[in-house]
Amino acid sequence: MSKILIRGAKVLGGEPQDVLIDGETIAALGSGLSPEGATVIEADGKILLPGLVDLHTHLREPGREDSETVLTGTRAAAGGGYTAVFAMANTFPVADTAGVVEQVYRLGQEHGYCDVQPIGAVTVGLEGKKLAELGAMHESAAGVTVFSDDGKCVDDAVIMRRALEYVKAFGGVVAQHAQEPRLTEGAQMNEGVVSAELGLGGWPAVAEESIIARDVLLAEHVGSRVHICHLSTAGSVEIVRWAKSRGIDVTAEVTPHHLLLTDELVRTYNPVYKVNPPLRTERDVMALREALADGTIDIVATDHAPHPHEDKDCEWAAAAMGMVGLETALSVVQRTMVDTGLLTWADVADRMSFAPARIGQATGHGRPISAGEPANLTLVDSAYRGEVDPAGFASRSRNTPYEGRELPGRITHTFLRGRATVVDGKLA
CATH class of the missing domain: 3.20.20.140 (Metal-dependent hydrolases)
Known part of the structure; x- marks a missing residue:
């Protein structure tokens, strides 16, 4: 699997830092991590949470x-x-x-x-x-x-x-x-x-x-x-x-x-x-x-x-x-x-x-965002504001109470053991 570098993410809402994913695990966290050989995702201060x-x-x-x-x-x-x-x-x-x-x-x-x-x-x-x-x-x-x-x-x-x-x-x-x-x-x-x-x-x-x-x-x-x-x-x-x-x-x-x-x-x-x-x-x-x-x-x-x-x-x-x-x-x-x-x-x-x-007791989930842990992660654009449109749901059903309501935040990326399941807000 290829490497992925998430650059400038606020891990758990803290200060921006880089997170390097290598295969199924988190390889490193820090500032100015080398992007060599990695696909770079510019997080721009988005919130990085565990999956x-x-x-x-x-x-x-x-x-x-x-x-x-x-x-x-x-x-x-x-x-x-x-x-x-x-x-x-x-x-x-x-x-x-x-x-x-x-x-x-x-x-x-x-x-x-x-x-x-x-x-x-x-x-x-x-x-x-x-x-x-x-x-x-x-x-x-x-x-x-x-x-x-x-x-x-x-x-x-x-x-x-x-x-x-x-x-x-x-x-x-x-x-x-x-x-x-x-x-x-x-x-x-x-x-x-x-x-x-x-x-x-x-x-x-x-x-x-x-x-x-x-x-x-x-x-x-x-x-x-x-x-x-x-x-x-x-x-x-x-x-x-x-x-x-x-x-x-x-x-x-x-x-x-x-x-x-x-x-x-x-x-x-x-x-x-x-x-x-x-x-x-x-x-x-x-x-x-x-x-x-x-x-x-x-x-x-x-x-x-x-x-x-x-x-x-x-x-x-x-x-x-x-x-x-x-x-x-x-x-x-x-x-x-x-x-x-x-x-x-x-x-x-x-x-x-x-x-x-x-x-x-979900093995491999709910783990700290740190080196050596499974790369189960979600990246959130917390500054986003938009109306809920159930027509865009992946669920087969549309019975949401929020249709037409403005809600904050948007999932831009989701990673399951290092593999992107959501990219730029769309299912991979």
Whole structure:
């Protein structure tokens, strides 16, 4: 492989320096590095980050290739600066066996735009009744370490306890979709003033918070790891903060859309704003930002949930829940957290690369930008401002809530083990 010299990049937002890539690794960092034999990329003060890692992506394959495939999803990921994604288990068939997770893993290897680490289902068929083949999935070629029934809550406390006990044996983690099902029957949006005015079924915050409270106590009792998916309420923040103060091994994620959007947008009845968990209040948004800044919330995860046109372009009640997010995630984080002074670019590297790689045990990802490390990198033009145009997305689906919105930042280059997957803002 040829050498690449990235000249004048602000590594983690610091002072400009040169970064030399030789083959699959970073060869050197410094000032005035020799470009001899190297392809030179003039970074002009752009931000150089470690390749982003998404702990929560829906790639839909197998079974819903009309929404997304491993190929289109990983192309979207590369375009968003990601070098590794964790693929959720709610496929058709469900990723609850070694065979299915190995299929997803190998598709990621074949396409090569980013590494794909499958997430295994906690229960057979996501039905919440019987534990899936957790050990077999872990011992498979995919080496699954994260398990989740995302899209559905593991609401049976006994099943959840057994899952936590099982994964403890090999250092795995259960990622919980916190939603008490009986409290959200018929729910269409956040329960509050707006839902009352619109006459839509309310989704109370306590439906999320009660499951989180139960699960952190179970994790403490078992001595195992639990991860909270797409945390969305101020009350959930306080529960996680309390759990961490007790030394409970809990981590949590927030999505970009929950950092920016509120339930006021539902007044438009545009199904693009229908998502699970629902958009919450401005108070919740501010609490989530503060929690991400102070480390109570560990990571940003996209919950990239692609849907075909016909599943979203319909009346609100019939519309599918979910938003695409891989190609806009970093821009939303820049707008809500960096441009507001809540996070530095070094903090962004932690929340969107180092920490998710650590939680998911993504080998070779979330590593420091230093000599000898794998060249998994993303270069960001943070000065860029532009309107979101979903027509240019690499994802097969277009259900973005940001169409026509101006967002900052643009991924100019992404490197997966030294190979450019994005060049000058376009897929290689």
